Amino acid sequence: MLSSSHVCFMSICLWSLLHHVLMEGGPGVGEEDFSFDGLPGAQHEFKVEVPGNQEECFVQKVAQNAELHASFEVLRGGSRMVDFYIKDVHNRVIDKLLYKSEGSFKYTVPATGHYQICVNNVHSRFVSKLVHFYIVTMVEEEWTKYVQEIDEINNTVENFTVVITEVQNSIKQVRLHQSATRMNVMKDWYMVTGNNSYVMYWSLFQIACVLMTSSFQVYFVRKLFNIPNVTPTAKPRA
Template sequence: MVKMTKLWLFLNVLFSIAWPEGWAEKVLGTETEEFDFDGLPGAQHEFKIEVGAGREECFYQKIVAGGKLHISFEVIYGGDMRLNIYLRNPVNRGVIDAVENKPDGVLMHHAQITGPYAICLDNSMSRMASKLVYVFLVTYVEEEWSRYRQEIEDVELTVSNFSASIQTVQESVKETLVHQAQSRMHIIKDWYLITGNNTYIQRWSICQCIVVMMCSGIQVYFVRRLFRGTNVTPTSKPRA
């Protein structure tokens, strides 16, 4: 019983990851009301059902040949907290497996026949009290589930490779942005250098032009001084 309980907890955790809790059937992450098990890796049902006093409630789950069925139940409240659960054959409705007069239990079956199997909750031993029962049901084909898991792993590997490529591209883009920023800084530096040189050359050229003009004026003045003469001598006599 301890091993069965551990297996039930393992399957509960496993399928709660693949199929989140909810009333609608979820197949490969998509909700569907009409479930066809053929070709799909598995299905999960998780619900609460009230079984009236002295009554039997049955529901059906289609299972393909070779599929595995796991059923676990627990009486939440009502009466003596005990219940019978039966798994019936899809052909003659004979009882395949049963848990009788217990507050909780686990049923497991490896289906040999394809068809709708009946899971019946029997509260006929209680004449006065109804009972609320929690039911967790899992059906899966082990080979299909292994294939589905392998496909998921392949997809994760592809996503990992794609993520690595994206990371490489992102690093290259960052390097390009850094290079562009450095180029812009060099352009600004060169612009200030060119502007400064232009201002320096303009001012130095103006100064040189002023010096040349002053030298020219002085030269003209002194040359004219050399050729300047008078018509009289210092004693006011006419020159010869």
């Protein structure tokens, strides 16, 4: 049996191993591994409260030659005017909209990296603003390939649907044929049973008639040849 100290030591070791795996992202996982966030595409839609005279930035990893679409709209708060801009991997502003309540960007990314989408509530010192964001990244070639694959899948599904419909119609026809066959079998069975009963009763009636006729014939024939015996005392007188 394991002692309590051994059990405690094993629990601590397992907890340390689990913590290390969670913090490091698992064995063999590094910074250059594939990220599902932005490669080859991503879509995010959210709302954020930006305090007065504060800046909020959101980092999005984008693949090379991908298109980055970013749009915003201030839903409430003061004059609803903010500054909106995008920064590249070198923290340089590549596009901006100043003193706007809504707007959108479209930018083709030259190199894979982390890009920042920022909103600055510099025009209001004390009033916060609720801003709605919509961010989309996609690689045109990958998107075209995806659409083609979807079309192929749709065609396959349509063909499969046609085949399934034909099979279903064939099954319906088979069931109708089976139902008609069962009805014919039942009808023939009742007809055969009725004919059998009719023939049996008619045969019994004919047998009875033959027996009765034979009995009557035997009786009358015997009656015809039945001659009484004449004794000397019973002789007729002349």
